[in-house]
Amino acid sequence: GAVVSQHPSRVICKSGTSVKIECRSLDFQATTMFWYRQFPKKSLMLMATSNEGSKATYEQGVEKDKFLINHASLTLSTLTVTSAHPEDSSFYICSAKRTNSYEQYFGPGTRLTVT
Amino acid sequence: RKEVEQDPGPFNVPEGATVAFNCTYSNSASQSFFWYRQDCRKEPKLLMSVYSSGNEDGRFTAQLNRASQYISLLIRDSKLSDSATYLCVFGWMDSSYKLIFGSGTRLLVRP
Numbered sequence: 001g002a003v004v005s006q007h008p009s010r011v012i013c014k015s016g017t018s019v020k021i022e023c024r025s026l027d028f029q030a031t032t033m034f035w036y037r038q039f040p041k042k043s044l045m046l047m048a049t050s051n052e053g054s055k056a057t058y059e060q061g062v063e064k065d066k067f068l069i070n071h072a073s074l075t076l077s078t079l080t081v082t083s084a085h086p087e088d089s090s091f092y093i094c095s096a097k098r099t100n101s102y103e104q105y106f107g108p109g110t111r112l113t114v115t
Numbered sequence: 116r117k118e119v120e121q122d123p124g125p126f127n128v129p130e131g132a133t134v135a136f137n138c139t140y141s142n143s144a145s146q147s148f149f150w151y152r153q154d155c156r157k158e159p160k161l162l163m164s165v166y167s168s169g170n171e172d173g174r175f176t177a178q179l180n181r182a183s184q185y186i187s188l189l190i191r192d193s194k195l196s197d198s199a200t201y202l203c204v205f206g207w208m209d210s211s212y213k214l215i216f217g218s219g220t221r222l223l224v225r226p
Contacts, residue, residue: 032212034213034214036216041123041218042218043119043202043216043217043218043219044159044202044216045216046213046214046215049211049212049213091156093158093159097212102147102206102212103161104161104212104214106158106159106160107158108157108158109156109157109158111156
């Protein structure tokens, strides 16, 4: 299967700061990447769809100015959590898909803790 | 009504047992179905796609019932390593490629 990496795997930051999470497809070009958030014992919730070279599409209830997404190349998408608050603490997971394929390959996730 | 409903479990079974999970979905327009497996504090991994005719992969059998809007997963001869959370996932075959995840059914296989 395809390989997707995420960095960092774990981050602790102070309230009010911003955190950037990178998602990379290592062995294929991903025209579309997805960002999810998962709270403990809950399902993955899609936050946004990231398309290379265009603006991300956000799901209802997700603030685009709070969660900035940039998909500047076919192998890299970034999610920046701006002015983080403790309620933003969660497990953030990205996935990537090949063109014309439905299968999504997931990154290992980033555990964000905001103190 | 939730888009995807799963029994959270946990299902606690002995090694070697057969266990089955069901998952119901509310959107009849859903066209692609999957079972993912998620280990504790890890990312989900695709276990198998679910086809209308039903499909089998080793000890795992998946079924789709469109009329009743549910999918099922059967695990035969359970192994300790099968202990995980099993996520029911569906998507639309349109340009969005979005996937909707259930909250998962937890399986514990004991020695």
